[in-house]
Amino acid sequence: MTCNVGVDISKAKLDVAWLKADGKYRSKVFPNNAAGFSELLQWLDANLPDGHAAAHVCMEATGTYHEGLAFFLHDHAVAVSVVNPLTVKRFMELDRVRNKTDDGDAKALARFCDKTAPDLWEAPSPGVRSLQALVARLDTLLELRQGELNRLEVAHGSVKPSLIAIIASLGEAIEQVRMQIRKTIDDDPDLRQRNELLATIPGLGDRTIPQLLAYIGRPERFTSVKALSAYASLTPMIRQSGSSLDKRRGTHPQGHRELKKALYFPAMVAGRYNPVVAEFWQRLKAQNKPGKLIVVACMHKLLSIAFGVLRSGKPFDPNHGKKARA
Template identity: 45%
Template sequence: MQDLGVAQVQACLEATGPYGEALSEWLFDAGHIVSVLNPAQVKDFAKSLLTRNKTDTVDAAVLARFGVAMSPPAWRPPPPAVRLLRALVRRLAALQQTRQQEHNRLMVADAGVQDSIQRHLAYLDQEIAALRQRIEDHIDQDPDLPQKQQLLETIPGIGTVVSHTLLSFISRIETFDRARQLAAFAGLTPKRHESGSSVRSKTRLSKIGHADLRKLLYFPAMSAIRYNPLLKAFAERLRHSGKPPKLILAAAMRKLLHIAFGVLKSNQPFNPNILAKTA
């Protein structure tokens, strides 16, 4: 930027996962103002400009015009400890996915390559174990994360693995004023489509939020419906009112995130008697 005679810029870029986060952090560390934009919002803005082509040059121009017209808020990266935790958690998930793929290959592999796959599986198991230990050590060495992990794990349905991943996304709970903001961050708020008195489409998840966080909550919500007293009663009421299973599960994911918000925000362990009114 300094080569162009500009000391500081406001950079607008779409949230695109790890690659976008790395660029955002580099720009922030270099002293620039960064605005991380929801791709859906930028897409709708481009439509309003009647943009006919989609090239890198056109996309860059759309982002620039969005920044001027909408004045998006400045983004701040998570603290270094949370950045590293998120990187470790993502790496662990990638290795676990690779291991599952190799395990599936082993089931149908020719005898001549089974030894190779088994050696790779043994290596992956070693790396996965080492990463899990590194994540635990990293959390233990932080002044705030261990207590937050303990609070999260008081919630039935949230175990060690889930608490690690949740901490990498929502440990800065102070950035959210309300539980609904956190649910929106995960794309778990309902999306209604109504027009006049005749158009009444089914309510669906907005999914305008962090897909990784939604994916994380899927199986814990299924477990919480069975073992968490609040979620169990909550799901039962929805069933009696005729709600379909997918809607119940989505609502349970949202409610579980609301409970996590309450526990972290209040700095108090899970208490079904206190939270019963919100179920």
């Protein structure tokens, strides 16, 4: 028998609620760290009829806070679902939940798991996990170096030697991480193959391709390009009702913001050098679409091309769509 367990995750703690067969709950709070993960696993073994093997744990995607627990449970053969917070919010509204507490949210997640049987979370491979960590580290180092470069422009002469030394040190660290990224991709046959496929797409370069490999992971986990676009928060946010409400607020805030950010400059480059994206760009421009809308649309187009190349296993072909229409 499957035991539905909801976990509300914050930076410091895990509020856990098991929905029992009689409709009542058993709850407990654990620290959100390695020791807490082990305590949670022991608690599942001690309380669930068939131990942790019977558990279906449901949690919301909460930035990076949920990742440690999700990886831990997956590695210990516990069924895990990581769900969109907006979906759970809508469920709680339909369930007429009036008060918001961490314990209440954990119980709502357990009910959500019981009623909807959400898809199981697919953990990235060890190679992708390493790549995700390295890509995040590279972004941090680049931001730190840019900050020091900005400070160097206005710095007093007495502190310039210190800034120059730090910038040089950061430059060495950046190059080292870039070498680790290349090695991680080269050492993993699957990542290496996907890297070679993405490299055939004009507009994608050495910076963006590792980001796409890290953020997308295995492309088969997305059922369609629409699902990937939603994951990348590239779907439009529209609020429309009757004649009094008609608002379009750009892209939806829910989703993987880093993936969306990674596509911005490549889409602008692709708008010049990728024949498919460039044609699309000019068509939108001829329709007098705003510049920002054109860039976002081309980000979506570039992501769609990348998804198609990865799913098909075939290099980029600028005439693919034309052949299909012929």
